[in-house]
Amino acid sequence: MKVFIIGSGSGIPIFGHFNESVLVEEKGCSYLFDAGEPCAATLHTNALLKFYGLEIIRSLPFIDIYSIKSIFISHSDADHIGGLPMLLQVMHLWQKRNVSFRFQPDNSIHLYLPSETIDIFRDLLRVLHLSTLRYKLHIKPLREGCIYSDELVRVSAIRNSHIRNNGSFSFILSSRDKRVAYSGDLGSELETADLVGEYVDLLIVECAHFNPERLREVLRKLERNIGMVIVTHIHPSLYGREKEMEKNFSESLNCKVIIAKDHLKIEL
Numbered sequence: 001m002k003v004f005i006i007g008s009g010s011g012i013p014i015f016g017h018f019n020e021s022v023l024v025e026e027k028g029c030s031y032l033f034d035a036g037e038p039c040a041a042t043l044h045t046n047a048l049l050k051f052y053g054l055e056i057i058r059s060l061p062f063i064d065i066y067s068i069k070s071i072f073i074s075h076s077d078a079d080h081i082g083g084l085p086m087l088l089q090v091m092h093l094w095q096k097r098n099v100s101f102r103f104q105p106d107n108s109i110h111l112y113l114p115s116e117t118i119d120i121f122r123d124l125l126r127v128l129h130l131s132t133l134r135y136k137l138h139i140k141p142l143r144e145g146c147i148y149s150d151e152l153v154r155v156s157a158i159r160n161s162h163i164r165n166n167g168s169f170s171f172i173l174s175s176r177d178k179r180v181a182y183s184g185d186l187g188s189e190l191e192t193a194d195l196v197g198e199y200v201d202l203l204i205v206e207c208a209h210f211n212p213e214r215l216r217e218v219l220r221k222l223e224r225n226i227g228m229v230i231v232t233h234i235h236p237s238l239y240g241r242e243k244e245m246e247k248n249f250s251e252s253l254n255c256k257v258i259i260a261k262d263h264l265k266i267e268l
């Protein structure tokens with residue numbers, strides 16, 4: 001299983017920390033968690049360069065956007081959903097090339113959104129002239145529990161308190177032999193515990209709504225259930241201090257901790 005940090009920033013993006021988006025790849029199929037700007041460009045640059053016979057950019061991931069089976073939007077804050085319309089548009093326009101640019105097996109993709117946003121999002125797609133797409137877009141409401149499964153993975157959603165009285169979720173993706181937890185945005189660092197009740201090979205956790213010291217404290221109590229941690233979606237005051245943060249986390253935890261920058265790739 002491979003994990004790509006497409007965007008590692010929080011509410012104020014900068015170059016190197018664009019908005020939140022994480023792609024998990026398992027045996028040629030991909031699953032996207034959040035779609036902050038500019039995920040379409042980051043995901044598609046190398047496929048486009050290769051198609052036109054140009055040199056690819058080695059620091060960027062090489063991803064086939066049609067390998068994406070499902071997109072999970074943790075909540076509707078702009079830094080998590082802002083890149084979604086453009087991603088859907090790129091998936092639509094790129095299909096003009098030829099019939100090999102299709103989602104398998106039936107040219108459809110699933111999109112999970114907080115239920116209260118679905119009608120508004122459909123209206124937005126109409127405004128953006130994206131209501132008729134070349135592929136089938138199945139939009140489904142998020143709810144707690146197992147929401148998606150195919151022959152390779154299952155994905156469960158866990159409600160958190162980041163947005164009160166509204167839909168805000170974390171996710172756990174499990175394959176036959178790996179488990180990855182993705183926090184989205186949390187109401188408090190204490191909600192990290194809800195993601196690691198069972199062992200996870202990788203915890204991807206935000207660090208914009210509480211300080212790193214508080215996150216370290218919580219992780220110290222939970223680390224027996226965690227193989228590796230990626231801290232992402234870091235607060236703008238932490239940009240540029242990734243190495244210093246990594247050192248501080250490593251000194252207090254036994255498991256490996258990486259502070260994410262954009263385009264980080266991990267193989268589990």
Ligand SMILES: [Zn+2]
Pocket residue numbers: 010011020077079080185233
């Ligand atoms: Zn956020």
